[in-house]
Structure formats: structure tokens, C-alpha cells
Amino acid sequence: MITKQLLRAIRNELPMKLTVCRLGRRGPIGKQADGYFRFQCPRCGEVRATVNPKNNMAHCFCCGENTNNIDLMMHYGHDFLPAVKILEGWLEQYRSDLGQSAPSQQASSQSS
Template sequence: MGSYTDGFLKRLRNEIDIDQMIHTLALETRTGTNYLRFRCPVCHGFHTATNPKTNLARCFECKINFNPIDLVMAVTAQSFVETVEYLKPHLTDTRTNG
């Protein structure tokens, strides 16, 4: 725990679906015509959307982009290492951080 390869961190960022993480974290959501909207964990507004092509969530009020790591850190107030350990089981396979 505590030292992670760039490849492993990229996997966390890219392979853990941002929409699913929003649901896992039990954030309040609203479904727009093409985008999932969620209550921003920073400013608490709903001027948000997710982009499945980039696997990012964005708050247009506070102008913050969230990847899965950023989102978990913002919602849970955990450290980076705690967040990475929390996300590990959410990967589609359980290869090590290697």
C-alpha cells in the first residue's frame, strides 16, 4: 500500500466507470436528455454532467473536472492512498498495482 505504478493509476482513472461510481457513492442524481447529472460534492449544485467518452464528470459552477479518483476523494475526504485502496476492488479484474 502506498506506491502505485502510473499504469495502475491510469487503470483506476479510465476503467472505473464514472457514472457507476456516482451511483456507488450515493450522490443525488438527475437524468438529463444525454447526460447523467449529479449533485457536486464541492459546491452542491446540479450544473453538472458526465462524459462517457472521457470518463470524466464536470461541475460547470465550480469548474472542476472529476475522474473516479478525484470524485471519491471529494465525497469521502479520504487521502489519495485511502482512495486508491477503496477503488482497487472496483476494477474489472484484480491485477496488482505492479
């Protein structure tokens, strides 16, 4: 089930850099520069989409568009529900690597 908490976690906790890296050759090119992660904007194609580390959103300084993890997945051919499922798996793995519990475990404990 897709909850507000899951969507918020995908947007805020799952690093955009991780999503770009996981997309690999199918995704945009990216680079770390001047302390920021930048990648090729899915809308205009310029490598000026810069991730704000405070909110994990990318803003393109060429076309002005904002992008989050779900937007990025959808641009590269995934429908909304499959994109969320893929990102949920990546988030669970990311949290596991950090030693945190998975979102489904957190949701269960919060609803009890």
C-alpha cells in the first residue's frame, strides 16, 4: 500500500544520487561538483539539475524545473506505481545499509 509516509520517505530520505546511480546507463549522467550532486535535467537535457541537500529535491538552473525521485523514474519510462515500488525497494536497502528499519516495519509499529 502506498502511504503519504512512504512517498515522503522516497522524496526526502532516498538520495537522488542513489536513484541516478541505480538507473545506470538508462538514466541521466551525473557528477559531484562544488559539494553538490548535479545531473542531466530530464526536461532540458543540461547537466544543471542540482540536488539541494536540505530537501533532496533537484532544481535545474537552466530551465527552472524541480525534480524528485519519482519524477525522475517516470521520465525514464516507469509508470507511477512501478516507480514507487522500485524506489521503495531501494529505500529499504538504503535504510538497511544505514542500519535503520524498513518502512513497512515502521508503519506497522506506528499503527499499533
